[in-house]
Amino acid sequence: MKVSRRDFLRYCGLSATALGLTKTDLFAIDSLLASSNAPAVLWIQGSSCCGDSISLLNRIAATVPKTVDELLLGPIDLIFHPNLMGPSGDEAVAAVRSLKNYILVIEGGVPTAYNGMACTVWTENDVDVTFGDAIRSLAPGASQIICVGQCACFGGIPASGGNPTKIVSVPSYLAMPTINIAGCPPHPDWMIGTIAQLLAGKTVPLDKYGRPTEFFGRTVHSRCPLRETEGVETYGVRNRCLKELGCRGPETYCNCPDMKWNNGVSWCVEAGGPCIGCTSPTFPSQTSFHHS
Ligand code: SF4
Numbered sequence: 062m063k064v065s066r067r068d069f070l071r072y073c074g075l076s077a078t079a080l081g082l083t084k085t086d087l088f089a090i091d092s093l094l095a096s097s098n099a100p101a102v103l104w105i106q107g108s109s110c111c112g113d114s115i116s117l118l119n120r121i122a123a124t125v126p127k128t129v130d131e132l133l134l135g136p137i138d139l140i141f142h143p144n145l146m147g148p149s150g151d152e153a154v155a156a157v158r159s160l161k162n163y164i165l166v167i168e169g170g171v172p173t174a175y176n177g178m179a180c181t182v183w184t185e186n187d188v189d190v191t192f193g194d195a196i197r198s199l200a201p202g203a204s205q206i207i208c209v210g211q212c213a214c215f216g217g218i219p220a221s222g223g224n225p226t227k228i229v230s231v232p233s234y235l236a237m238p239t240i241n242i243a244g245c246p247p248h249p250d251w252m253i254g255t256i257a258q259l260l261a262g263k264t265v266p267l268d269k270y271g272r273p274t275e276f277f278g279r280t281v282h283s284r285c286p287l288r289e290t291e292g293v294e295t296y297g298v299r300n301r302c303l304k305e306l307g308c309r310g311p312e313t314y315c316n317c318p319d320m321k322w323n324n325g326v327s328w329c330v331e332a333g334g335p336c337i338g339c340t341s342p343t344f345p346s347q348t349s350f351h352h353s
């Protein structure tokens with residue numbers, strides 16, 4: 062289903078506060094979408110489980126636009142996404158190479174061993190193009206580079222453990238400034254909100270790890286409703302602080318307690334599990350899944 066500009070603005074209007082947008086921003090988005098100057102969005106995947114794309118697709122609303130693909134294939138002009146786009150093969154690659162005005166969204170870490178051949182993204186002139194070479198060729202022309210998910214932002218699970226393909230994060234591989242939407246996976250509205258803010262022409266304030274402070278400016282603990290409750294030392298007891306079970310909320314930055322997951326239904330601690338710190342630059346670490 063094609064989503065109109067009005068639908069998109071209504072969506073942004075409904076979620077404006079959560080997405081970090083003001084009425085002026087909505088007007089700016091409206092003006093941009095009405096012109097031919099709106100950047101396309103190019104989404105490319107490397108070494109990851111596609112969980113960030115799946116998180117994005119899990120955004121479902123009661124009113125139009127009901128699903129995020131309606132948004133991304135309509136007003137946001139998602140020109141390339143390996144899982145969502147219609148074209149394939151040479152046609153898809155040609156669409157990428159013809160882009161002049163685009164936001165580059167990168168999901169996944171970059172394998173550097175074996176000349177990067179552990180992850181190839183397409184064939185061009187009969188040559189397999191590695192993920193590393195693809196993002197290196199596309200990054201300089203992008204108006205903004207957004208890393209989505211731990212793997213792109215910090216290396217994440219693919220770069221942990223033995224790491225036989227020597228995966229590194231996108232910022233360290235490109236040595237260029239990036240906006241880092243952390244999380245394993247990130248909340249869909251962190252991704253949509255950041256893209257919407259860029260469409261509005263806003264400068265997105267970032268913390269020292271490149272994460273938008275709008276979404277990553279406070280600790281999970283600072284907004285957790287269980288702060289004043291007595292801790293528990295065993296699972297299965299609801300509505301009590303999980304610090305003794307290794308909750309990383311005090312040192313983890315994001316707004317999960319406010320935004321919640323699954324379209325506002327719940328979040329990790331509310332569901333009875335400790336925060337494992339999945340937006341932290343050090344996630345996953347040896348202690349991520351253990352009591353401290
Ligand atoms: S459950 Fe975690 S985030 Fe919530 S108050 Fe306890 S330590 Fe903080």
Ligand code: SF4
Pocket residue numbers: 245281313315317328329330335336337338339340
């Ligand atoms: S509460 Fe913690 S583990 Fe859960 S999604 Fe948020 S940052 Fe990740």
